[in-house]
Amino acid sequence: MRRLNVALADRSYPILIGGGLLSRADLILPFLRTKRAALVSNVTVAPLYLDVLARGLEKVGVGVTPIILADGEAHKNWESLNLIYDALLATRCDRGTTIVALGGGVIGDLAGFAAATYQRGVPFIQIPTTLLSQVDSSVGGKTGINHPRGKNMVGAFWQPKLVLADTDTLRTLPDRELSAGMAEVIKYGLIRDLPFLDWLETNMDGLMARDGALLAHAIETSCANKAQVVAADEYETAKEGGRALLNLGHTFGHAIETGMGYGEWLHGEAVAAGTIMAVELSRRLGWLTAADVARVRALFARAGLPVRGAELGAARYLELMSHDKKVIAGSLRLVLLKALGEAVTYADVPQEDIAAAIESCCRE
Ligand code: NAD
Ligand code: GLY
Numbered sequence: 497m498r499r500l501n502v503a504l505a506d507r508s509y510p511i512l513i514g515g516g517l518l519s520r521a522d523l524i525l526p527f528l529r530t531k532r533a534a535l536v537s538n539v540t541v542a543p544l545y546l547d548v549l550a551r552g553l554e555k556v557g558v559g560v561t562p563i564i565l566a567d568g569e570a571h572k573n574w575e576s577l578n579l580i581y582d583a584l585l586a587t588r589c590d591r592g593t594t595i596v597a598l599g600g601g602v603i604g605d606l607a608g609f610a611a612a613t614y615q616r617g618v619p620f621i622q623i624p625t626t627l628l629s630q631v632d633s634s635v636g637g638k639t640g641i642n643h644p645r646g647k648n649m650v651g652a653f654w655q656p657k658l659v660l661a662d663t664d665t666l667r668t669l670p671d672r673e674l675s676a677g678m679a680e681v682i683k684y685g686l687i688r689d690l691p692f693l694d695w696l697e698t699n700m701d702g703l704m705a706r707d708g709a710l711l712a713h714a715i716e717t718s719c720a721n722k723a724q725v726v727a728a729d730e731y732e733t734a735k736e737g738g739r740a741l742l743n744l745g746h747t748f749g750h751a752i753e754t755g756m757g758y759g760e761w762l763h764g765e766a767v768a769a770g771t772i773m774a775v776e777l778s779r780r781l782g783w784l785t786a787a788d789v790a791r792v793r794a795l796f797a798r799a800g801l802p803v804r805g806a807e808l809g810a811a812r813y814l815e816l817m818s819h820d821k822k823v824i825a826g827s828l829r830l831v832l833l834k835a836l837g838e839a840v841t842y843a844d845v846p847q848e849d850i851a852a853a854i855e856s857c858c859r860e
Pocket of ligand 2: 632633
């Protein structure tokens, strides 16, 4: 088992990564406030993994309330959130109850927001079961739901007490979801870790073949990068750079997700196409070479990810992007690359350049 730490003073917490962790109630018990846990999962993940987790906890005397939601990004909304509150109230969960998210990023974001708000906040544990959630969404405390007008528009920062990533769960993950998670893995290389980008280029075929040791290394390196960024700028308030850099490709990607309808494109797929747009825009600004762009495209393609954007039209992209959370006082801050491995936030990109980058990435 590998162990990392997210250093946030008195709210610091460990990330445990390894095989066979779901049944290790002994790892979870020290992080429960009382011996009561609500396990939030969905109809796909619960039949696979809820029993082993619940049985382990019950064996050590923890009372377990399962809350099973519908599956999918289209359900990351008020209705699902209310179902969680309904179940917590119906089973008399109190402020000592720990909410445990068992699933991918959708369940993690929903359960985390429920934990942030139920009775003004209860303890929360993340047990991520997708590659994307193990390398990104379970770490850092961003929680929330979508609004029909925009992704993740309602939410809260609420750090978990523990992140427990059981890499064995990735064995049942569909190929398309593995690829989607790889978009966020590649992101860390592109924004701040050039040696990791090189390593990914060398090992992408093994990773996509689900080599356990390679996946564990990719998860650990991704989490280590995310933990450092979050520790330095927990609330994404840095004037330049900071946590916003984790959103490389996301402003374009969120436009695809919202514009196409939630669930049509997977989050990681939209991030991949959005990253190509950001990379192409960085080339147009003179920061990257055509060879850099080709290198990034090739890596995403090897990970089974789309390198071409959804054909929404540049005007629709720009309209959707104007609602982004990175718009401050009417000015859109984009995450771009000064070089491979070096991301910056940049506010002064002319709309024509953004539109041209979008159009070229939807054509090629
Ligand atoms: P997801 O939660 O929809 O999971 C993908 C699919 O895989 C679902 O159908 C799920 O039921 C299934 N699944 C999960 N684990 C499985 C397993 N082990 N075996 C088989 N099937 C399994 O999607 P995701 O990619 O994990 O997360 C995407 C979400 O995460 C988006 O809503 C995105 O906005 C959010 N996100 C949040 C943050 C954050 O910091 N909070 C960061 C990145 C992404
Ligand atoms: N996924 C972006 C963040 O956690 O800040």
